[in-house]
Amino acid sequence: SGLIGRSWAMAFAAGGFKVKLYDIAQQQLTTALENIRKQMKDLEEKGFLKGDLSAEQQFSLISSCTDLKAAVEGATFIQECTPENLELKKKIFSQLDLIVGDNVTLSSSTSCLLPSKLFTGLKHVKQCIVSHPVNPPYFVPLVEIVPHPETDPSTVERTYALMKKIGQSPVKLNREVEGFVLNRLQYAVISEAWRLVGEGVISPTDLDLVMSDGLGMRYAFIGPLETMHLNAEGISDYCEKYCEGIRFVLNTFGPVPEFSGETKQKINQAMSEKIPVAPKVLDARRKWRDECLTGLAKLKKQMKSD
Numbered sequence: 001s002g003l004i005g006r007s008w009a010m011a012f013a014a015g016g017f018k019v020k021l022y023d024i025a026q027q028q029l030t031t032a033l034e035n036i037r038k039q040m041k042d043l044e045e046k047g048f049l050k051g052d053l054s055a056e057q058q059f060s061l062i063s064s065c066t067d068l069k070a071a072v073e074g075a076t077f078i079q080e081c082t083p084e085n086l087e088l089k090k091k092i093f094s095q096l097d098l099i100v101g102d103n104v105t106l107s108s109s110t111s112c113l114l115p116s117k118l119f120t121g122l123k124h125v126k127q128c129i130v131s132h133p134v135n136p137p138y139f140v141p142l143v144e145i146v147p148h149p150e151t152d153p154s155t156v157e158r159t160y161a162l163m164k165k166i167g168q169s170p171v172k173l174n175r176e177v178e179g180f181v182l183n184r185l186q187y188a189v190i191s192e193a194w195r196l197v198g199e200g201v202i203s204p205t206d207l208d209l210v211m212s213d214g215l216g217m218r219y220a221f222i223g224p225l226e227t228m229h230l231n232a233e234g235i236s237d238y239c240e241k242y243c244e245g246i247r248f249v250l251n252t253f254g255p256v257p258e259f260s261g262e263t264k265q266k267i268n269q270a271m272s273e274k275i276p277v278a279p280k281v282l283d284a285r286r287k288w289r290d291e292c293l294t295g296l297a298k299l300k301k302q303m304k305s306d
Contacts, residue, residue, distance in 0.1 A: 001032035014051030015166030115148035198263035204270035
């Protein structure tokens with residue numbers, strides 16, 4: 001019932017599904033439900049609530065439970081959202097493996113743990129899959145669907161269809177790879193951003209501006225491959241014109257950063273000056289971010305329909 005679990009619960013309820021939110025502590029669940037109700041009401045007031053049901057109708061679909069067996073009784077789809085700890089996740093899936101039937105999809109929100117590490121040896125391995133969301137999933141629709149080598153194709157298709165039904169944007173990975181796709185792309189950007197700041201080429205705040213007011217403007221609507229296609233007379237023309245320069249620049253990239261030391265201090269200072277590390281300040285900035293993401297999602301939906 002943390003940030004990811006709450007957001008998933010809201011997304012599934014927006015799609016009209018009954019949701020049972022499970023956690024080991026009742027107080028955590030009580031806090032989560034209070035947070036969800038408040039978020040739904042705020043979204044409804046601002047015209048950003050997803051789905052066809054009212055906030056109250058959606059909230060009425062969500063209940064909570066501290067008993068795992070009772071929580072999954074009657075479920076057709078289980079989305080695990082525990083912390084990114086392999087042993088903890090394996091423990092949960094081992095428990096689920098003993099109590100679910102043959103028609104339940106067991107899905108993990110893990111951002112980088114491979115399905116083969118999570119699910120190998122489970123009796124219901126054919127029903128297991130990773131559905132990696134972008135944080136927070138209610139506001140960012142992408143979901144990476146990553147199968148275990150033994151996952152049944154029907155599990156992939158059912159998960160894909162479910163994600164489409166609740167308004168997410170699922171993508172299928174043909175096989176598992178470390179970091180999946182989103183984080184491999186994200187880490188490549190983070191790595192070069194860290195090096196550029198560390199080498200004194202640019203300040204941390206200006207580095208972020210390069211993305212938010214530069215590359216990010218394009219990437220909100222089209223990906224890097226379509227960007228290449230449109231920045232020339234197609235991909236072939238782009239490669240002929242720019243590939244030599246691209247290879248030259250890529251060969252100047254440095255080693256993977258340690259993410260420590262002087263560069264960490266420099267970036268931490270800049271980010272802390274912009275957004276002080278205090279719970280209320282961080283929460284307010286996250287709320288602003290989520291409102292921006294919701295507004296962008298509405299704009300994208302409108303532009304697609306036009």
